[in-house]
Amino acid sequence: DVELTQSPLSLPVPLGQPASFSCRSSRYLVYSTGQTFLNWFHQRPGQSPRRLIYEVFRRDSGVPDRFSGSGSGTEFTLNITRVEAEDVGVYYCMQATHWPFNFGQGTKLEIK
Amino acid sequence: QVQLVESGGDLVKPGESLRLACAASGFSFSDSYMSWFRQAPGKGLEYLSYISGGGSDIIYADSVKGRFTISRDNAKNSLYLHIRNLRAEDTAVYYCARSARLGDLRGQGTLVTVSS
Numbered sequence: 448d449v450e451l452t453q454s455p456l457s458l459p460v461p462l463g464q465p466a467s468f469s470c471r472s473s474r475y476l477v478y479s480t481g482q483t484f485l486n487w488f489h490q491r492p493g494q495s496p497r498r499l500i501y502e503v504f505r506r507d508s509g510v511p512d513r514f515s516g517s518g519s520g521t522e523f524t525l526n527i528t529r530v531e532a533e534d535v536g537v538y539y540c541m542q543a544t545h546w547p548f549n550f551g552q553g554t555k556l557e558i559k
Numbered sequence: 560q561v562q563l564v565e566s567g568g569d570l571v572k573p574g575e576s577l578r579l580a581c582a583a584s585g586f587s588f589s590d591s592y593m594s595w596f597r598q599a600p601g602k603g604l605e606y607l608s609y610i611s612g613g614g615s616d617i618i619y620a621d622s623v624k625g626r627f628t629i630s631r632d633n634a635k636n637s638l639y640l641h642i643r644n645l646r647a648e649d650t651a652v653y654y655c656a657r658s659a660r661l662g663d664l665r666g667q668g669t670l671v672t673v674s675s
Contacts, residue, residue: 478660484660484661486661486662488604488662488664495652495654495664495666495667495668496598496604496654496664497664497665498661498662498663498664501661501662501663502661539603539604541604541606541662543606543659543660543661543662544660546618547606547620547621548606548660549605549606550603550604550605550606551603552603553603
């Protein structure tokens with residue numbers, strides 16, 4: 448099974464500062480079609496998770512452009528250029544290249 | 560716009576069964592793979608199962624294989640998850656999503672609580 452390791456587990460960031468989330472996979476996540484099924488989700492406290500990014504870098508409709516995804520192979524990153532109060536919560540990466548599909552353990556973003 | 564509304568969650572006793580439903584709208588349901596996830600209280604997300612648009616391609620996580628059955632009714636734009644022999648560890652919020660691999664998760668989920 449693929450292991451997804453997210454770091455850090457906790458990320459205190461001042462408002463207006465950048466934030467970076469890492470997701471490392473134990474296997475290459477390139478599928479036979481050439482697509483890389485690495486998605487990012489955000490879950491605010493008490494709310495349902497919502498997808499932010501799919502296929503490494505494709506931003507969902509309505510997601511602010513301060514969010515961006517990058518990476519390839521086994522190393523992936525979600526970046527926020529300037530953290531806002533509404534960005535608090537847990538960020539999960541998910542791989543759907545190799546069955547069983549799975550999630551990382553999450554990184555908790557808090558305002559410092 | 561894409562909408563997914565989960566329902567059917569309840570407080571049940573160990574060993575009982577439950578059928579969860581997901582009403583879909585805003586996209587071509589019959590052409591879409593669909594999937595189920597869950598999140599136990601205070602825990603992370605777990606991918607459970609997916610089903611192809613026609614229903615012929617189905618897969619389950621090992622943790623639920625044999626007790627969970629995914630199905631769909633394309634005429635009703637609905638996805639289902641039948642859970643039998645419920646256990647305490649099945650207590651979670653269950654979410655449906657459009658797609659097998661892209662995790663297009665939009666609903667509020669439905670809470671299943673298993674307790675005697």
